[in-house]
Amino acid sequence: MEAVDIRGDGVRLRGYRADDLDDLVAGYRDPQTRRFLRGLPSPFTRRHGTWYLKEAVPAAFAQGGAVYAIADPATDRLLGGAGLERPVSTRQQAELGYWVGPWARRRGVATAAVRALCGHAFGAGIARLELLTHWENEASQRVALAAGFLREGVRRGAVAGPDGVREELIAFARLADDPPGPTPRLLPDLPGGELTDGVVTLRPLTADDVDFYAELHAVPDVIATSVPPVAPTYDEMVRRCSSAAAHWLAGDRADLVITEAATGTRTGSIGLFYQEPTTAQAMIGYSMLPAWRGRGFPTRAAQLLSLWAFAETSIARLIAGAVPSNIGSQRVLEKAGFKREAYLRSRLPGPHGRRSDDVQYALVAEDLLTEGPRFDG
Numbered sequence: 001m002e003a004v005d006i007r008g009d010g011v012r013l014r015g016y017r018a019d020d021l022d023d024l025v026a027g028y029r030d031p032q033t034r035r036f037l038r039g040l041p042s043p044f045t046r047r048h049g050t051w052y053l054k055e056a057v058p059a060a061f062a063q064g065g066a067v068y069a070i071a072d073p074a075t076d077r078l079l080g081g082a083g084l085e086r087p088v089s090t091r092q093q094a095e096l097g098y099w100v101g102p103w104a105r106r107r108g109v110a111t112a113a114v115r116a117l118c119g120h121a122f123g124a125g126i127a128r129l130e131l132l133t134h135w136e137n138e139a140s141q142r143v144a145l146a147a148g149f150l151r152e153g154v155r156r157g158a159v160a161g162p163d164g165v166r167e168e169l170i171a172f173a174r175l176a177d178d179p180p181g182p183t184p185r186l187l188p189d190l191p192g193g194e195l196t197d198g199v200v201t202l203r204p205l206t207a208d209d210v211d212f213y214a215e216l217h218a219v220p221d222v223i224a225t226s227v228p229p230v231a232p233t234y235d236e237m238v239r240r241c242s243s244a245a246a247h248w249l250a251g252d253r254a255d256l257v258i259t260e261a262a263t264g265t266r267t268g269s270i271g272l273f274y275q276e277p278t279t280a281q282a283m284i285g286y287s288m289l290p291a292w293r294g295r296g297f298p299t300r301a302a303q304l305l306s307l308w309a310f311a312e313t314s315i316a317r318l319i320a321g322a323v324p325s326n327i328g329s330q331r332v333l334e335k336a337g338f339k340r341e342a343y344l345r346s347r348l349p350g351p352h353g354r355r356s357d358d359v360q361y362a363l364v365a366e367d368l369l370t371e372g373p374r375f376d377g
């Protein structure tokens with residue numbers, strides 16, 4: 001590929017220049033860049049920067065790829081970098097990578113640069129562009145979706161981590177003839193980032209919630225009602241919290257923390273699992289810390305989540321289940337407007353290798369319209 005100037009929305013992709021060195025070194029020393037761009041020398045020195053500009057960039061072009069500086073079109077200052085690697089050149093494919101310096105993040109630079117580079121690559125005969133992100137790299141997954149890439153799946157053991165353990169990467173791809181514009185999402189962001197009725201607030205689970213998540217998942221009846229009914233390891237809990245945003249963006253599950261609205265104290269969790277988009281049916285599940293039970297919080301949470309799901313997503317039917325002995329959970333569902341529909345024998349994996357029956361409830365949008373919210377505790 002040839003180094004040419006590429007215009008984007010608020011960005012210019014151009015060849016690197018010797019006077020980009022300071023910004024390049026600052027960008028490659030940034031912890032966020034280092035966390036997600038594996039294989040950078042540590043520490044990244046000016047000598048490394050000079051080597052990169054003089055040798056790595058020309059080598060990338062020589063191998064059929066491309067490396068561009070992302071520059072501010074007004075000042076020409078370096079904002080980041082974007083490149084294409086051609087791992088399987090005979091298949092007209094390339095892999096796209098990018099970084100933006102901390103001084104230029106969260107103002108659409110990466111999205112504009114990726115869109116512009118895609119247009120250029122497709123114009124040069126590339127048929128398929130791939131983009132790989134770490135599970136925890138929410139920003140990069142948002143860039144991928146905003147630039148019209150479709151999430152295709154998970155590449156296991158795709159890259160060596162800092163400790164030598166191989167890490168999974170999420171694979172996104174965009175084809176030359178994919179429709180323009182951002183990739184539609186099954187689960188949009190919450191309006192203003194949260195849902196609240198003034199008493200409880202629901203907000204997305206994040207990597208900062210691990211201690212709370214561990215406390216909740218050490219409660220015996222929370223373990224017993226989990227599927228499967230086994231206490232997760234600490235590593236598994238870290239993984240769940242740090243991959244929650246990726247699942248939300250993928251549209252398969254939304255994990256939320258139920259907080260006390262007045263104080264922000266974490267009290268429980270509620271999840272929405274969009275397992276059946278083809279029939280527009282999703283499932284919810286929730287758990288409360290024992291100290292916060294008896295206040296109607298999960299009922300409010302289920303109601304808030306249901307209202308959001310019916311108003312903001314394609315979901316037409318919500319289901320939830322409880323083991324027959326879990327009367328508290330069944331009361332929560334009834335108070336939240338769910339109707340009992342079925343008794344499913346041996347539906348769920350139970351403790352000690354046995355199976356558990358499942359009482360199934362469902363809520364459809366009309367139930368809420370006819371009955372209205374019942375926040376009467």
Ligand SMILES: CC(C)(COP(=O)(O)OP(=O)(O)OC[C@H]1O[C@@H](n2cnc3c(N)ncnc32)[C@H](O)[C@@H]1OP(=O)(O)O)[C@@H](O)C(=O)NCCC(=O)NCCS
Pocket residue numbers: 032033034036037097098099100101104105106107108109110111112132133134137138139140142143146
């Ligand atoms: C990923 C990265 C390139 C994003 O650059 P950027 O210029 O800030 O991205 P944009 O401004 O185009 O933001 C794109 C989206 O991500 C969101 N976003 C950006 N940073 C975010 C963050 N830290 N957390 C959550 N969302 C974030 C933006 O709000 C925007 O969302 P929207 O499209 O839903 O509105 C930058 O954070 C970076 O350089 N990270 C380190 C290197 C890296 O991860 N490279 C990619 C490897 S796959």
